[in-house]
Amino acid sequence: MFPANNGLSFHTFQRYDRFLRGLMIDRQAWFPARDLARLTNSDVSGRTTRKLDPDQYRWERLVGSREDELLVSESGLYTLLLVYFYHPENRNLRQWLSNDVVPVLRDAQLPTGSFPRHALREVQGYPLAVLEWQGSVWLRFGDAARVLERDGTA
Known part of the structure; x- marks a missing residue:
């Protein structure tokens, strides 16, 4: 699917002032360990990932990278957050993920068409999860209330 010499392409997400790259490999979500380390203020290295099962980490080359990067699967990510790097904030991080x-x-990965599609939009400097469907942008009621509160119109 992706040319080996160009690396795997990824999506970039932002939480506060930190970035997280994510990609799908064989219908599974994967995340660079280096990004997780910055996001959690933890040491996510080869030594740390050896605590995970072998199917929860792998080495791959990403677009723009000169060497392979350590990736952690969605399952491995939750294991690291909730078992090895336990911190109360990680619950909110897990929910965001x-x-x-x-x-x-x-x-x-879904073909474009009549399916609703999740997206992240920035509204007044606040990232919101929205649903794009039938030419409209839908957002959760609670998120709409928070945007209105921040705007001072509520």
Whole structure:
């Protein structure tokens, strides 16, 4: 699907001022360990990932990279967050990953058509998970209320 010399293409997400790259390989979400380390302020190295099962990490070359990068699967990511790097904030991080990031990655693989599609939009400097469907942008009621509160119109 991707030329080996160009590397695998990815999507970039932002949480606060930190970036997370994500990609789909064989219908599974994968994330660079280096991005996870920055996002969680943890050491995610080859030594750390040896605690994971062999199917939860792999080495691949990404677009724009000169060498292979250590990737962690969605399952491995949750294991690292909830078992090895436990911190109360990781619950919110896990929710953001499962509710916003992973659906966008999965929807990017679907053919365009009449299916609703998850996307991230920035509204007033606040990233929101939205649903693009039938030519309209849909957003969760709670997110709409937060946007209105920030705007001061509510």
